[in-house]
Amino acid sequence: MGKLGHWLTPWEKEKVCEALLRYNLLKWDNARRLPLKSGGETDIYINLRNARSTPEALMFLTQTFTNPIMRLLPDRFVEVPDSVSCFAGPLAIMTDVPYITIREEEKTGRATKAKTIGDYHYGERVTIIDDVITDGASKVVPFRECVAMGLNVLPLIVLVDRQQGWQKKFQEENIPLDVWPGMTLHDVRRYLIENKLMRRCDPAVEEKNPLIVALDGKDWDDILPLLDVLRTTGCILKVNDLLLAEGINNLIPELQVYGRVMADLKGHDIKNTLENIAKRIRPHEPWVVTVHGSGGKEMVQATVKALEGTRTKVLVVTVLTSINQATCEEIYTRLPIDEVRVLARIAHEAGAQGIVCSPEEVGELRQKYPDMMLVTPGVRSPGKEAGDQKRIGTPAAAFEAGANHLVIGRQILGAFDPVAEVFRVLREELKIAI
DSSP states (O other), rough: OOOOSSSSOHHHHHHHHHHHHHTTTTOOOOOOEEEEETEEEEEEOGGGGGGGGOOHHHHHHHHHHHHHHHHHHHHHHEHHHHHHHHHHHHHHHHHHHEEEEOSOOOOOSSSSOOOESSOOOTTTEEEEEEEEESSGGGGGHHHHHHHHTOOOOOOOEEEOOOOSHHHHHHHTTTOOOOOEEEEHHHHHHHHHHHHTOOOSSHHHHHHHOEEEEETTTTOOHHHHHHHHHHGGTTTTTEEEEHHHHHOHHHHHHHHTTTSSSEEEEEEEHHHHHHHHHHHGGGOOOOOOEEGGGGGOHHHHHHHHHTTTSSSHHHEEEEEEETOOOHHHHHHSSSSSSHHHHHHHHHHTTTOEEEEEEOTTTTTHHHHTTSSSSEEEEEEEOTOOOOTTOOOOBOHHHHHHHOOOOOEHHHHHSSSSSSHHHHHIIIIIISSOOO
């Protein structure tokens, strides 16, 4: 299944969101308590069935869905009851494309084939249309029915892709069906938050939460379901390799829909290069940017200066938490604590706002630099695997020693319920009431 992009432009997405609000086809709830048909709860619910109540809404939806129909040019389209039933007829008239209806279950007591309504011809090119797609379960029967009737199924057209696992469902069911959405749930959420109709998070919660979630080694589509549920916890979002995959200009604004962003670039180059990188990042004002202290005082100063006047803080990375004593002596010819002292001094003298260090050094740095932000990776709850980290500590110990923020990745992302794990660490280990 390929990636087809979206059939709405960014400008059109905004107009569609405005119309969904105007016609009462969109609901939202910051607390994520809106029930979904497939189970679970969400913060955004799109209900095109309500268009029945407003002829103007029906006309709008008809005109909107004309776009992908006329671009695919199917012989006919397939309507899945009941979200698009209210405008399927007008859509057929406007596009001059006939349609059939396929139910998930047959209606009893009918003289004709009860699962399908309408005529069709073997070998015709058809596209299935619906309002949204979540896990894809409701699309299995219509697709298989089309194949059984000898129809050639084009990509499925939906207004909104909720990005909630349809790819996995289709793979499990061996369904070779592409999905062509107008936009994603993320697009709708970004519109609502940027227009201050919905909050990213309760500011009080965001202010009190010191946890940074490391989103390492994951694709955008992989992290979106996690971002969706983590948004209300107020966690900071740390990215590095994903910045390379998606690009600074694309990724940072999208991530900021869900929380503060730690652009963990770990910059280490000549000062001119770091100035240029900082200028690229400057318009988006992430929460922090990281650079290596071993790049030298001038490099750190250049980065700090390039970001002056923004909300972005510069954090200086000292000795990576994955480096043990032997490796540290090999690289720096010093013990970890001695090298951390040197790099922390560089950070302070260069005007950086914070330092990244392991739990083993945070206590000493807090005493020496009381006004600097201290961010501590290599944090694991008791009993959790260390992974590739060497100089580690527990959340409680690092926090009590003076860390302002704690970086935790796999422990949260790999949890059965990431949100529950966040609040467990906050309440049980850090004694923070949120």
